[in-house]
Amino acid sequence: GESVGLHLPTLSVQEGDNSIINCAYSNSASDYFIWYKQESGKGPQFIIDIRSNMDKRQGQRVTVLLNKTVKHLSLQIAATQPGDSAVYFCAENMEYGNKLVFGAGTILRVKS
Amino acid sequence: DTGVSQDPRHKITKRGQNVTFRCDPISEHNRLYWYRQTLGQGPEFLTYFQNEAQLEKSRLLSDRFSAERPKGSFSTLEIQRTEQGDSAMYLCASSVGQSEQYFGPGTRLTVT
Numbered sequence: 001g002e003s004v005g006l007h008l009p010t011l012s013v014q015e016g017d018n019s020i021i022n023c024a025y026s027n028s029a030s031d032y033f034i035w036y037k038q039e040s041g042k043g044p045q046f047i048i049d050i051r052s053n054m055d056k057r058q059g060q061r062v063t064v065l066l067n068k069t070v071k072h073l074s075l076q077i078a079a080t081q082p083g084d085s086a087v088y089f090c091a092e093n094m095e096y097g098n099k100l101v102f103g104a105g106t107i108l109r110v111k112s
Numbered sequence: 113d114t115g116v117s118q119d120p121r122h123k124i125t126k127r128g129q130n131v132t133f134r135c136d137p138i139s140e141h142n143r144l145y146w147y148r149q150t151l152g153q154g155p156e157f158l159t160y161f162q163n164e165a166q167l168e169k170s171r172l173l174s175d176r177f178s179a180e181r182p183k184g185s186f187s188t189l190e191i192q193r194t195e196q197g198d199s200a201m202y203l204c205a206s207s208v209g210q211s212e213q214y215f216g217p218g219t220r221l222t223v224t
Contacts (some may be wrong), residue, residue, distance in 0.1 A: 034212060036215075042218075043116075043217045044155065044215045046213070049212050091154070098160060098168060099145070099160060099168065101157070102154025102156070104152070104153055104154055105152070105154055
């Protein structure tokens with residue numbers, strides 16, 4: 001079936017370094033992608049989104065890149081901080097704003 | 113706090129009992145979603161409402177599950193005759209049409 005997945009289950013980075021979290025998706029018809037951050041015991045927190053008519057979008061310290069040719073999505077976090085430690089999910093939106101399909105998640109650990 | 117709220121945050125119940133969870137979306141968000149999340153996995157879509165209309169249900173939503181949004185504001189999710197496999201985090205999210213979904217803190221259900 002079609003699914004969204006992540007290449008790396010755990011990523012450890014040094015505080016101050018940049019982090020890159022990757023995601024592969026399989027549905028070429030998906031038109032909306034979102035990155036969420038989830039801390040232990042909390043619900044997913046919206047980070048940044050991107051629509052399929054864009055290939056890059058920047059937020060505060062975060063950048064999302066979309067490569068539709070290879071169906072790849074990445075989240076870049078600049079100057080990673082201890083507070084960035086969490087599980088990061090990419091999600092794929094099919095059918096114009098209805099259900100999100102989530103990947104399994106990547107654990108980001110920031111070492112001080 | 114004007115975010116999505118869920119009640120209760122934790123629920124422990126015995127197998128066979130019925131449970132009901134409540135979600136209050138962000139004010140004026142016309143879409144409300146329910147997801148289920150098990151440990152180490154991303155959230156899985158259960159159902160969603162646009163105003164008071166339930167427009168889509170996942171096949172994960174067995175006949176023991178029912179969701180309502182009677183006035184187009186808060187929503188309830190009821191699970192009848194709970195089973196141990198129902199143990200999970202139940203997440204609610206809301207959005208304005210086709211836009212980012214904002215999640216609540218979730219209700220953690222443990223069925224003993």
